[in-house]
Amino acid sequence: MNQDRRFVFDAGTLALDLLNTWRLDGDLVQDLLGSPEDGLAWLTAAGLPVEAWFPAFSSSPPNRRILLDEALWLRQDIFVITQSLVAGKLPPPQTVHALNRILIESGRSFRLHSVVITSEEKRNERIQDQLVLSSDEHPSSELGVLQPIALSAALLATEANPLRIRQCASEDCIYWFLDTSKSGRRRWCSMARCGNRAKVAKHYRQRSTPL
Numbered sequence: 001m002n003q004d005r006r007f008v009f010d011a012g013t014l015a016l017d018l019l020n021t022w023r024l025d026g027d028l029v030q031d032l033l034g035s036p037e038d039g040l041a042w043l044t045a046a047g048l049p050v051e052a053w054f055p056a057f058s059s060s061p062p063n064r065r066i067l068l069d070e071a072l073w074l075r076q077d078i079f080v081i082t083q084s085l086v087a088g089k090l091p092p093p094q095t096v097h098a099l100n101r102i103l104i105e106s107g108r109s110f111r112l113h114s115v116v117i118t119s120e121e122k123r124n125e126r127i128q129d130q131l132v133l134s135s136d137e138h139p140s141s142e143l144g145v146l147q148p149i150a151l152s153a154a155l156l157a158t159e160a161n162p163l164r165i166r167q168c169a170s171e172d173c174i175y176w177f178l179d180t181s182k183s184g185r186r187r188w189c190s191m192a193r194c195g196n197r198a199k200v201a202k203h204y205r206q207r208s209t210p211l
Helices: 014-019 036-045 061-086 093-103 142-159 191-208
Strands: 022-025 028-031 108-118 126-137 165-167 176-178
Touching: 014 061, 014 142, 014 176, 036 061, 061 093, 061 142, 061 165, 093 108, 093 142, 108 142, 126 142
Parallel strands: none
Antiparallel strands: 022 028, 108 126, 165 176
8 A cells, every 4th residue: 555645656657657656847847766775665566565575675785776767767667668559559569579578587477579460361461570478487586576567568568459548637746647438538547646737727717707
């Protein structure tokens, strides 16, 4: 459970939750992961017991810095994947490779790869490329701390409906979310934040408009 009020976890998927560690502060984009301590705090808030898995992070500032750098690179990869999916494209091969680098770092590893979909009527007619997800066993490492996030990104790329990957409709918000609602009409990252503010602003405008 998230006890750190700096972070939000309502995007519908852990990958987009990490993406939402960027937020608008006025006209500026604020990075909530500005230090190794911020990185550990976010991972802990996300329910990943980093310190319990690898106590070395407590006593090794270099290890914490490396973990933060890896998390920031993963966040950028998730951004590229999200942008690609929304545009109806496959993520660049280098981004898929970067994601695979983390996916293999666990007792059970996962890997993204592309397959060619062909026409049922014409077996030799190429239709499109598609990403699929496979799993395998592999020795784990400290980089495996980030694997649940990378796996979330891989599932986003292979299973989510791209039309339901959206950015908040508020002009003052850059949060992303996966719309899992039945209607598929979700517009706000959260009704408790941007949704209610938009309703209040609309009500104020209506009250202020002269008859």
